[in-house]
Structure formats: structure tokens, C-alpha cells
Amino acid sequence: MRERAGKSSRPRTAWLITIALALCTAVGAVAQQTPSAPAPSIDGYIRQAWTTLRRSMNDCASLVDPKVKARPILYLPADFPEPPAVAALPARCGVRVERLPVKIERMGQKLPPIAPGLLYLPNPYVVPGGRFNEMYGWDSYFILLGLLQDGQLDLARGIVENFLFEIEHYGGILNANRTYYLTRSQPPFLSSMIRAVWQAEMQAGRKAEAQAWLARSYGFAQRDHAFWMLPAMRAGDTGLTRYWDFGSGPVPEMGDDPTYYRTVIRWLLAHPAVHTAYLVDGPANPTPADWKRLAAISCDPAASTICAREHVGTHWLTKDFYKGDRAMRESGFDTTFRFGPFGGSTQNYAPVGLNALLFKVENDLAWMADQLSRTNDAKQWRAEAQARRAAMDRYLWDPRQGMYFDYDFATGKRSTYNYLTAFYPLWAGAASADQARRLEAHLNLFEKKGGLAMSTTDSGEQWDLPYGWAPTTWLTVRGMANFGDVKDASRVARAFTATVRDNFDREGTIREKYNVVTASSTFHATAGYSQNVVGFGWTNAVYLKLEDLLHASGAKQAAPDGGSSSK
Numbered sequence: 001m002r003e004r005a006g007k008s009s010r011p012r013t014a015w016l017i018t019i020a021l022a023l024c025t026a027v028g029a030v031a032q033q034t035p036s037a038p039a040p041s042i043d044g045y046i047r048q049a050w051t052t053l054r055r056s057m058n059d060c061a062s063l064v065d066p067k068v069k070a071r072p073i074l075y076l077p078a079d080f081p082e083p084p085a086v087a088a089l090p091a092r093c094g095v096r097v098e099r100l101p102v103k104i105e106r107m108g109q110k111l112p113p114i115a116p117g118l119l120y121l122p123n124p125y126v127v128p129g130g131r132f133n134e135m136y137g138w139d140s141y142f143i144l145l146g147l148l149q150d151g152q153l154d155l156a157r158g159i160v161e162n163f164l165f166e167i168e169h170y171g172g173i174l175n176a177n178r179t180y181y182l183t184r185s186q187p188p189f190l191s192s193m194i195r196a197v198w199q200a201e202m203q204a205g206r207k208a209e210a211q212a213w214l215a216r217s218y219g220f221a222q223r224d225h226a227f228w229m230l231p232a233m234r235a236g237d238t239g240l241t242r243y244w245d246f247g248s249g250p251v252p253e254m255g256d257d258p259t260y261y262r263t264v265i266r267w268l269l270a271h272p273a274v275h276t277a278y279l280v281d282g283p284a285n286p287t288p289a290d291w292k293r294l295a296a297i298s299c300d301p302a303a304s305t306i307c308a309r310e311h312v313g314t315h316w317l318t319k320d321f322y323k324g325d326r327a328m329r330e331s332g333f334d335t336t337f338r339f340g341p342f343g344g345s346t347q348n349y350a351p352v353g354l355n356a357l358l359f360k361v362e363n364d365l366a367w368m369a370d371q372l373s374r375t376n377d378a379k380q381w382r383a384e385a386q387a388r389r390a391a392m393d394r395y396l397w398d399p400r401q402g403m404y405f406d407y408d409f410a411t412g413k414r415s416t417y418n419y420l421t422a423f424y425p426l427w428a429g430a431a432s433a434d435q436a437r438r439l440e441a442h443l444n445l446f447e448k449k450g451g452l453a454m455s456t457t458d459s460g461e462q463w464d465l466p467y468g469w470a471p472t473t474w475l476t477v478r479g480m481a482n483f484g485d486v487k488d489a490s491r492v493a494r495a496f497t498a499t500v501r502d503n504f505d506r507e508g509t510i511r512e513k514y515n516v517v518t519a520s521s522t523f524h525a526t527a528g529y530s531q532n533v534v535g536f537g538w539t540n541a542v543y544l545k546l547e548d549l550l551h552a553s554g555a556k557q558a559a560p561d562g563g564s565s566s567k
Contacts, residue, residue: 042504046540047150049510053537054155055133056124058085060093063118065178066131067253071096073117075179077169078103086120107172107227108183108246113303116252119177122165123158128512129535131256134176135162137186138332139538141193142471145561146541148200149548156200157213160193164220172227175330183247184330188357190224191364192562199560211371218368225361235350236409239391241358243346245326248319249299250306254528261310261317263527264342269315271341278344282316298322323347335528336463338406338417338455342527348410352396353421359388360428364562389430402438418456420446420472426479436483443480443488450519451496452476460526467523468496468516470542478561481549490553493546495519500543509534510543 040048055062063072072095076082082097089095101112118134125135126143140159147156163173173190175181194217201210227233228241235242254260268279280297283290286308291301298316299307310317321344328334328343331351339346366381395407398414404422406415422439425431431439446452451468458465473496480489499519504510511521512533523532545561 039508042501042510042543045504045508045510046146046544049129049535049537049540050126050147050150050152050155053126053129053535054124055127055135057083057120057122058089060089060095062133063089063093063095064133065116065118066133067256068116068180069255070116073098073115074120075100075114075117076120080120080169083122104169104171104182107185108232109171111182114179114182117179119166119170119174119179119182121162121177123162124155125159125162126155126537127535128533128537130512130531130533132176132533132535134178135159136176137163137173138189138471141189141562142474142538142541144193144196144541145474146537146544148196148560149541149544153197153200153204157197160190160197160217163190163193164217167220167223173224178253180252184245184326185227186330187332187354188224188228188361189562191221191361191368194221194562195364195367196560196562199562203560214368215372218365218372221361221365221368225358225365228358228361235407238350238395238407238409239387240350240355240395240407240409242348242350242409243327243330243354245323245330247326249304249322250310251326251329252304252306255306257528257530258306258309260528261306262312265310265312265315265317267526268341269312274341276321276341276344278318278321278341280316280318281314282311284311284314286311320344333454333463335461335525336419336455337457337459337461338415338419338464341459342461345408345410348408349415350395350407350409351421352392352404352406352419353424355388355392355396356421356424356428356430359385359392359425359430362388363429392425392430397435402435403442404439418442418445420452420454420476423472423476423479426483427475428479429482431483433483436480436485440480440483440485440488443492447492447495448516448519449495450499450514450516452492453516460524462513462523462525462529466515466517467513468499469513470496470539474542474545477546477549486553490550493550497543497546497550500539510536510539512536512539 063074065072074086074089074095074097076086076099078100086097089097101114121135127133128136128139144156144159166173166177170182173185175184175186198210198214201213232244233241250261265279268276282294282298286294286301294301298319299322301308324340324344324346327346328339331346335342339349362381362385366378366385369377369381395414396404398405404425406417408415426436426439445456452473453465453468454472455464473492477489477493499514499516500510502519503514503521507521513523514520515522521532
């Protein structure tokens with residue numbers, strides 16, 4: 001589907017102005033308050049943010065991509081009829097509307113070259129904020145919790161419906177709904193989202209509707225789980241799962257940070273004592289005659305404009321580094337040194353967090369099967385969950401340390417990198433009571449005055465010390481509370497909400513992450529993301545959930561979050 005006749009001659013300046021105005025709305029609206037308007041309370045700010053961060057396909061702001069400097073394109077699935085609102089977009093927003101060249105059946109399917117663009121979704125959704133102007137996989141779970149906390153059930157359900165649409169038309173749940181994310185997913189939270197919405201529907205008295213929707217959603221949740229069980233996703237012969245991106249080379253979304261990969265190379269050259277296999281020799285001034293060799297050892301300049309410039313003299317990043325870099329981005333933890341410098345070996349690890357999430361998915365599927373009176377299905381899913389728990393205990397649990405650690409299946413060694421995802425098994429219900437007790441004894445490794453730090457390693461990257469993040473804070477706090485440790489859970493919740501609130505009082509906005517050592521929004525990274533983005537979807541939501549937990553104090557029912565699979 002091409003631009004409508006008579007529209008392609010629209011002056012370039014017109015669509016640039018249209019998109020520039022939309023971009024101002026998309027990126028800055030949440031952070032800006034008019035001087036004459038009274039400053040909202042933090043609760044008022046969050047409630048307003050659900051509107052300013054809301055996107056839909058008939059909104060010009062939705063099409064803007066701050067990460068890629070190109071004229072916006074909206075893609076429809078190859079076999080999907082064009083909605084009337086989409087037909088009006090070229091005239092209203094100055095954008096192109098195209099169809100994907102083929103029907104996408106599965107993640108990683110071989111596709112012809114596709115220019116960067118937004119993938120159509122049928123329902124409104126909430127974006128994180130800033131440069132993240134699309135619907136993200138794991139962000140949306142936490143955003144959904146906040147929406148349910150605020151009583152916005154229809155919007156929350158629509159977001160889940162969008163993920164079902166992605167499975168049906170784009171091959172699986174995507175990192176986000178952009179064409180350059182068609183090669184990878186994000187941490188699996190679909191089953192938790194389905195349970196949270198179902199619980200809210202039941203509490204709203206929509207029992208028949210909730211059951212019918214659960215029956216429809218169950219099949220999609222099974223398909224999502226099947227993706228994580230593909231041979232490419234297996235962590236060797238451990239019975240566990242890894243992160244894996246089906247693409248290769250540098251990622252297009254780093255187009256707005258043209259120095260990232262070169263900064264990585266310079267860091268590696270400046271730290272020769274850190275032994276990696278991430279660098280390879282190549283031409284200092286590559287010509288088209290060199291491209292075939294570079295594609296074999298590093299990246300393909302013919303396929304990626306970013307590739308051609310991402311070298312320092314004769315030093316190039318290896319093809320395997322780029323696989324690790326892409327897998328790291330599927331994990332959502334971009335960037336950390338947890339899987340090697342700049343995450344360059346992510347694809348070689350069975351992560352604690354991912355496998356805890358999949359344990360919960362399998363128990364959630366058993367729960368759904370029970371609700372739908374599918375006894376044999378439920379029995380099968382519980383058996384799969386128990387097999388995963390046994391593999392986690394074998395490979396990820398260190399009985400001497402009393403901690404969970406990621407497992408490098410390429411070397412056959414358990415990591416020693418302290419990381420906050422060690423607490424995911426509490427939230428997922430995968431830890432025993434004894435494991436939970438021993439694990440919580442290590443809380444002090446991560447606990448700082450402003451909340452929980454991601455790790456005990458100051459790598460200079462945003463997903464390590466000294467930074468703390470809302471989603472991992474929520475999963476840790478909720479996990480401890482699930483095991484009866486309300487005292488520690490409440491203390492951490494108070495610290496993080498105080499950090500968010502105090503910084504809001506100073507700055508009038510909510511951030512993507514916080515320096516929990518200083519309890520501030522101060523941020524600097526060695527390489528990669530240079531901003532502490534405002535908005536911010538999951539921080540807004542987790543603030544509400546932590547406040548709800550503190551108010552409940554174990555004495556009254558909190559709002560639904562998708563349930564614990566230990567039940």
C-alpha cells in the first residue's frame with residue numbers, strides 16, 4: 001500500500017513541521033508544566049501521564065521515532081484490511097502507509113529488507129516516554145499494573161489485546177512495535193498481564209466476559225511460551241532458556257547514538273586486562289571489496305549503514321559480540337556488564353530472571369487450564385514448571401552462597417556476579433521457603449538509602465550500581481511480601497517511593513531510573529544511553545503499586561498484579 005495519489009507531492013517541509021510538532025508532544029509533554037498552572041501532586045502527575053503517554057494509530061505523535069531519523073512509515077500486516085483511520089494518516093500526518101511485504105508466521109522469519117517504521121496495533125497503548133515512543137514488551141506489564149491501580153481497565157485490556165495481535169500478525173511478542181524489533185522479544189510477562197486483567201474483570205463483576213476472554217487468551221499464552229522453547233532459545237542441554245535475537249550486526253535503534261559501538265571498542269582497547277574475544281582485525285578504510293569478509297567476521301556494511309562506521313582503525317567488533325549485544329537488548333537490561341563487558345556474551349547464559357519468569361508462565365498456564373477445566377493441560381504445565389525449577393536448583397542456585405546466579409552454559413560455570421534478578425524466584429514462586437530465607441539475608445548487598453541497586457558492580461552502565469529501577473524493585477518487594485517478609489518489603493518500598501517523590505518535588509517529573517546511592521536522578525553512563533528519560537511509564541506505575549502495598553500493610557487486599565504462581 002503506497003501513499004494515496006496526489007499526496008506524495010506534499011512539500012517535505014509540511015510533514016517535517018507536522019512530525020516536529022507531534023514529537024514535541026510525544027517527548028516533552030509529560031515533563032512540561034505551564035508557568036501559570038499550579039504544579040500537580042505526584043498522583044495528579046501520574047494520572048495526567050496516562051493521557052500524555054497514550055498513543056494510538058490515529059495519532060500523529062504515535063508515528064514519531066526519535067531513534068531513527070527518517071520519514072515515518074506505518075506498516076500494516078500483509079493480510080490485514082486497512083482501517084479508515086489509517087487511510088486518513090497520509091493526509092493528516094504526512095506519513096507513508098505500507099503493507100509488510102509478506103505474512104509473518106514466526107519470529108526470526110527471513111524477510112526482505114524493510115525500511116524502519118511503526119507496526120500497526122489495533123488499540124491505544126501507553127509508551128514509556130522520551131525516545132521510547134512505542135509499545136514495549138516488559139514495560140507494558142508494569143504500566144498495566146498502574147493502569148489497573150488507577151481503574152483504567154479498558155485501556156489495560158486493550159494493551160493485552162495488542163500483544164495478542166502481535167502474536168497473530170508479527171510472529172510473537174516484540175521488543176516493541178517497530179520493524180527493526182521483528183527479530184527479538186522481551187522478558188515474558190504476557191501470562192501475568194492476562195491474569196491481572198482477568199482478576200480486575202472479575203472484581204468489576206464481569207465474570208462471564210472475563211471467562212470468555214481467558215479462554216481466548218489461553219491459546220495465545222501457549223504460543224508465547226512455545227517461542228521461548230524454540231531450539232534457538234535453549235541454554236545448551238541445561239533444560240533452561242536463554243535470550244537470543246534472530247538478527248545480526250549493530251542494532252538500528254542505536255542510530256541516534258552514532259558513537260556507541262566505537263565507544264565500546266575504545267573501552268576494550270583501554271582495558272586489555274579484561275579478556276574477551278570481542279575484537280577482530282579488519283580494514284581501517286573499508287571499500288565494497290571488503291564487505292563480504294567483514295560480513296563473515298563482524299557485520300555487513302551492505303546491510304547496515306551503522307556497520308560501516310563502527311570501527312576504530314583496524315579494530316572491529318566480532319560477529320559474536322553483536323549477537324550478544326542483541327540478546328542483551330532482548331533481556332531489557334541494556335546495558336550491564338553482568339554477561340561480559342557491555343553484555344557481549346549474553347547469548348551464552350541461562351539467566352535467573354528469564355527462567356524464573358518462565359517458571360511463572362508455566363504455572364500461570366496451569367492456572368488458566370484449571371479455570372477452563374482442562375485437567376490434562378494443567379497437569380502437563382505443572383510438570384514443565386517443576387522440571388524448570390529442578391534445573392534452576394541445579395544450575396542457578398548456589399547452595400554454599402545461598403544465592404541465585406546466572407549460568408554460563410558455554411563454559412559450564414556459574415557466574416559470581418551479584419545481580420538483583422536473584423530475587424525474581426521469590427516473585428515467581430520458584431524459591432523454597434529455605435531458599436527465600438537465605439536469599440533475603442543478602443538483601444544488604446543491594447540495599448542503598450534510595451532503594452535497591454541493580455548490582456554490586458559499578459561498571460559505568462545504567463543497569464548496574466549505583467542505579468535502581470522500578471520494575472526490579474517491584475518484583476523484589478512483591479516477592480519478599482509473598483514470602484511473608486513484610487518488614488523488609490515495606491522498608492525498601494518506603495525508600496524507593498521517597499526517592500521518586502523527593503526528586504519529583506525538586507524537578508516536577510518522574511524518571512526512568514534513579515541513583516539509589518545518592519537518592520537522586522543524577523545519571524552518567526560510560527557508553528550508550530546518555531539520558532535519564534522523563535515520563536516515565538513503569539516508574540509511575542510502580543510508585544502507585546508500592547504506595548498501595550504500603551497502605552495495605554498486609555491487612556487488606558491489594559490491587560491485582562497477575563498473581564503469584566506459588567498458589
